[in-house]
Amino acid sequence: MSDPVIHIRGLKTQFGSHVVHENLDLEVERGETIGVIGPSGCGKSVLLNQIVGLLQPAEGDIEVFGHTLNQLSSRERHALERRWAVMFQDGALFSNLTVRENVMAPMREHTDLSLTLMKELADLKVLMAGLTSTAVNKRPSELSGGMRKRAALARALALDPELLFLDEPTAGLDPITAGRFDELVRELSKTLGLTVFLVTHDLDTLKSTCDRIAVILDKHIKYIGPLQEIARIDDPWIKEYFSGPRGRAVVD
Numbered sequence: 320m321s322d323p324v325i326h327i328r329g330l331k332t333q334f335g336s337h338v339v340h341e342n343l344d345l346e347v348e349r350g351e352t353i354g355v356i357g358p359s360g361c362g363k364s365v366l367l368n369q370i371v372g373l374l375q376p377a378e379g380d381i382e383v384f385g386h387t388l389n390q391l392s393s394r395e396r397h398a399l400e401r402r403w404a405v406m407f408q409d410g411a412l413f414s415n416l417t418v419r420e421n422v423m424a425p426m427r428e429h430t431d432l433s434l435t436l437m438k439e440l441a442d443l444k445v446l447m448a449g450l451t452s453t454a455v456n457k458r459p460s461e462l463s464g465g466m467r468k469r470a471a472l473a474r475a476l477a478l479d480p481e482l483l484f485l486d487e488p489t490a491g492l493d494p495i496t497a498g499r500f501d502e503l504v505r506e507l508s509k510t511l512g513l514t515v516f517l518v519t520h521d522l523d524t525l526k527s528t529c530d531r532i533a534v535i536l537d538k539h540i541k542y543i544g545p546l547q548e549i550a551r552i553d554d555p556w557i558k559e560y561f562s563g564p565r566g567r568a569v570v571d
């Protein structure tokens with residue numbers, strides 16, 4: 320691989336005596352969407368949190384955009400953080416702010432743009448995320464689950480990230496809303512040239528958005544490749560994962 324956006328080597332994660340990851344290696348190429356799957360508790364969300372610096376690994380190196388995370392000054396770190404965005408499972412929107420104010424929040428923190436420009440940009444991101452302009456003045460509690468996800472996506476796009484992290488983006492959505500959200504993620508990632516790191520249990524999301532799938536088993540990325548290849552691997556967990564009716568529908 321030529322130009323990995325994320326390069327992880329020899330990662331070990333440990334909580335007390337509980338070893339979650341050991342000798343975990345991963346490369347994510349620029350512009351690809353990678354879906355991370357694995358049994359519940361295998362450390363998918365922890366891996367995401369480590370890449371964005373919310374958790375420290377016990378051992379190993381994590382490079383993002385060619386910079387080793389634990390070797391950066393806080394200033395360098397701040398500059399690097401502007402290049403990625405995270406959409407957490409619950410959306411993590413500020414409930415007391417309108418959608419527009421939520422999308423403006425990262426701009427206020429990281430830029431010196433005028434208020435007028437921030438508002439215009441925020442409204443543009445809201446439209447990009449597939450919401451209508453009437454949504455900008457609403458608070459999260461006034462939105463449906465699907466609309467809240469879109470608002471969270473709009474906020475994630477606020478600073479034009481090159482790398483987007485999505486933790487269970489379609490969790491809690493009905494299949495039609497989830498499918499539309501998957502389409503939006505795919506369209507935006509291709510149009511904007513985003514690299515996407517996606518944690519999901521949703522087989523339809525894997526099929527419609529991911530270029531490659533990374534499977535965490537036995538504490539490391541045991542398998543990585545396109546969905547059709549992964550689905551055919553002779554491994555008990557993979558067989559079980561893909562053997563239900565939905566799994567078969569995705570693979571056939």
Ligand SMILES: Nc1ncnc2c1ncn2[C@@H]1O[C@H](COP(=O)(O)OP(=O)(O)OP(=O)(O)O)[C@@H](O)[C@H]1O
Pocket residue numbers: 334339357358359360361362363364365366
């Ligand atoms: N801050 C923490 N302190 C202690 N243990 C933790 C912490 N965060 C996560 N863990 C443990 O690490 C393991 C991996 O957690 P993680 O949430 O990454 O799993 P996951 O693969 O995302 O699971 P799921 O698919 O159920 O969401 C779990 O056993 C969890 O209990």
